[in-house]
């Protein structure tokens with residue numbers, strides 16, 4: 001064997017950088033990830049078992065059953081995809097779009113743009129309907145666009161994390177069915193936190209993430225599709241142009257056969273089982289109520305401190321509040337201060353709202369009265385230190 005000269009990771013100089021892994025303690029009140037529940041972290045730290053082990057196969061069934069409850073659906077194909085929310089988002093496009101197929105995307109923020117980008121990469125014929133960041137679409141606007149554009153798929157974000165808007169979805173499923181179109185919903189910032197009724201609202205395809213309402217770390221993306229979507233998939237003329245996200249292959253692992261597709265991130269599945277179990281124990285309606293109550297308390301508290309909220313109350317998103325940065329305030333300074341001094345993260349505005357709003361998240365385990373009180377107290381006592389002018393009034 002020839003003597004190889006290995007590149008050394010550790011030498012005298014950088015040894016100190018590689019001390020035992022440490023991360024500071026944070027309270028994550030931004031757009032996500034949110035803190036994981038302590039019980040979820042315990043499940044995550046269990047020793048891995050094989051992804052075809054009987055015990056794991058049984059855990060997979062539990063995850064699917066608990067996901068169906070959380071999605072409020074009876075869809076056979078309900079599974080957590082390996083990857084963050086964008087993985088199931090891309091699966092929804094990759095599997096259901098063939099070259100030249102028409103998709104109508106309702107864009108009212110950053111994540112509508114991501115759907116447009118993905119659909120374009122998969123060579124869809126993309127139509128876009130648009131609203132300013134901070135507004136929602138009306139039923140009539142959606143009906144008109146679907147009836148005139150006649151898309152094969154209509155895609156919309158339920159909870160727009162960039163703008164803080166909750167899109168009403170009532171009745172849209174019926175419009176889609178009448179127009180022979182699939183109804184695709186991004187529920188990344190609503191699943192496990194806000195009312196979402198996949199079967200009742202006639203949603204054909206939906207995806208979410210693990211790191212928000214489900215109180216887990218990022219890494220899995222729950223996905224569900226109904227029979228209408230299965231039928232559409234079965235008449236595809238071409239192979240799904242993405243091997244990892246091909247639902248007909250994933251179906252062999254998550255469907256009845258349990259045939260190897262890829263090595264499942266087993267620990268993340270332990271974690272999501274626990275996150276979903278906690279939701280089921282609390283009861284979905286209680287979970288929704290908790291998120292709404294804590295969000296209202298935050299909104300009232302901020303307004304009584306003289307802050308303005310970006311979205312009108314009718315469409316305001318309980319999981320993510322966009323708070324206008326007062327003109328006389330150093331927004332980044334305040335945000336960095338909360339993180340540096342108190343270990344609390346709130347988000348900057350994204351895209352066109354960058355520098356104009358802060359984004360405050362109350363999701364999953366973090367949606368608690370105690371967290372709201374703590375944050376309101378800091379807005380009250382610390383914000384005045386970041387006034388750009390001499391006066392501390394906004």
Ligand SMILES: Cc1ncc(COP(=O)(O)O)c(C=O)c1O
Nearest residue numbers: 084085086111159161186188209
């Ligand atoms: C509404 C929405 N859709 C999609 C995504 C993408 O999810 P991920 O970052 O987990 O890939 C996010 C991320 O926050 C989101 O908020």
